[in-house]
Amino acid sequence: MEDIARAAGVSTATVSRALNKPDSVSGELRRKVTSKVRELGYVPSGAARALASNRTFTVGAVVPTLNNAIFAASIEAFEETLSKNGYTLLVTVSNYDPTHEVEQIRRLLEREVDALMLVGLDHHDDAWRLVERSGCPTVAIWGHAKNPAIPCLGFDNASAAAHAIDHLVELGHRRIGMVAGISDGNDRARARRRGVERALKRHGLPVDAGLFTERPYSHNDGRAGFAEVMDRNDPPTAIMCGNDVLAMGVLFEARDRGIAVPAELSVIGFDNLPITEQLSPALTTIQVPSVAIGTASANAIVAHLADGSPIHSQTFDAPFVLRGTTRAVP
Amino acid sequence: MEDIARAAGVSTATVSRALNKPDSVSGELRRKVTSKVRELGYVPSGAARALASNRTFTVGAVVPTLNNAIFAASIEAFEETLSKNGYTLLVTVSNYDPTHEVEQIRRLLEREVDALMLVGLDHHDDAWRLVERSGCPTVAIWGHAKNPAIPCLGFDNASAAAHAIDHLVELGHRRIGMVAGISDGNDRARARRRGVERALKRHGLPVDAGLFTERPYSHNDGRAGFAEVMDRNDPPTAIMCGNDVLAMGVLFEARDRGIAVPAELSVIGFDNLPITEQLSPALTTIQVPSVAIGTASANAIVAHLADGSPIHSQTFDAPFVLRGTTRAVP
DNA sequence: TATTAGTATGTAAGCGCTTACATCGCAAGG
């Protein structure tokens, strides 16, 4: 920076100003400085800037995984919006491990991110403590609660899942099973399952624990969950799934077992991954606004960082997407 | 840090040493310091550390997109390995736009990443210039070349694609089409296409430009590409695709048109996404070692940063995966 | 006992910026 200052015949303060608040510098000097910057290929030091200004223009995110199109899409939208506003994204993966998440948060905090994005509201006590002590502005995407500890940009997983059950009941289904995600440490998966159970009760239907199973996140887990639920004496006529990947696993297993969907069995997913509409029959599912959430949370963070405007929780719609895998009970 | 030093009755230098090179501090002091650190909830400032030590323990990556399971998987593996070694990942998306990529690289360089990961070897001149001037260790994943400007951890796209063509020719196919990715600015897509064309020539088959089409990356692009190629007078009996998503698009369109795969048409993909083995028939494709590449490049970077060991280019296998969408020509 | 080598610790000089404050020049108003 000194080189630039010398070459342009100004002080380093002017160089700094010309680069950061161009309006506060006369046109002539500004031009001189920027031309020297280009000429000498000067790249400012983010570390020095961060140290001096206490801002890194960096935002951290901890996601459970990137191997899930829904998170990947959300993160991509998040990054795009941050990038447009001059911020860079530090991404970290927790692998659904709360303890590991704490480590990742600590690391991001050490990097002095200007803000933090977490997925959901289920976090280790230490995670909450860290976030609170640091004072780092933090949002929870996918989260949804009455009075959340931090702003949530998400949707109501429980009622979205409940709507799907309403639909099945309307179609005459009485024995409804669920291949859910692992709900331990995962408020989204838990809410979806709870929504299903509540809807069942509301309709006066029994909640048969034997019809519910929880599985991790892969096609084969969906297949295995389906197998477990169907290999009972009295199998369900419809299956609600914790997400689309599990639902596709169910579909694949049903296909291999010669069970016709939707003629003999109805299936509903959750997420609305792009591929689900291409399947035949196309998957009935629930649309998760992943891109909208990513964009909105980035915008909220950017605005907050720019002028301190508060980050408000936002609830998005997660509409039911009626397609071909549901039909009246035979 | 001064607070810690005072509380532990030592100098800040000892605190720093206790934290960074525990071995150089006596057990007693080390314990005292770490206990005070915990007690006071001290989190070191990454910016100050970076400024003083000229290391950020941060690695930058520019990927074309995260909405592609193959990149997402690679990045996840990359992040996991970096994380294990104390590094944090700065992720940035170029959207396949070379100019935007330059901006992203510049931003990462300003953040003073210790190393940089790029996808492929097709980059804007300014990108190369930036990387070179900065002296930042940089690797190209997915890349493959005789004497690359920077270390490549990738595989030979051209010969992998060629093998697939060999297989089709063995099965008696003579009219072979291709729904390729956009090759402009994308060395991987270009290499796959070139590999196909060369293999065709090698087998004495004509390269009919009308049988080749390039499309972006979505199921519907695959469908459209397929439609274009099939709506000719003399449609191909087999179609090679630039990636699995395009291949699935082809499969979906074929299904909707009542074209039986593989009885009437053979299809080959590229990537081996998890879902391709679940389809019925399962997709014949080429396995891209995305996780291995992510892990290996992170390891190479970490080693280089630790002791200066050179980063060697590595060529991975991209084996042909024979499944159900290919069959002898009718 | 004197010397040496080695280890543990402290001192303090930066790292490359930002920014509060001081200074300067100039136009407008009295």
Place this chain on the structure above:
DNA sequence: CCTTGCGATGTAAGCGCTTACATACTAATA
């Protein structure tokens, strides 16, 4: 003509660490 005020610029003090160097101490050796 002298003030006053304001915008443009310069000066220099940190920001919170790391680390070269100096120092103090210990133990081994002659």
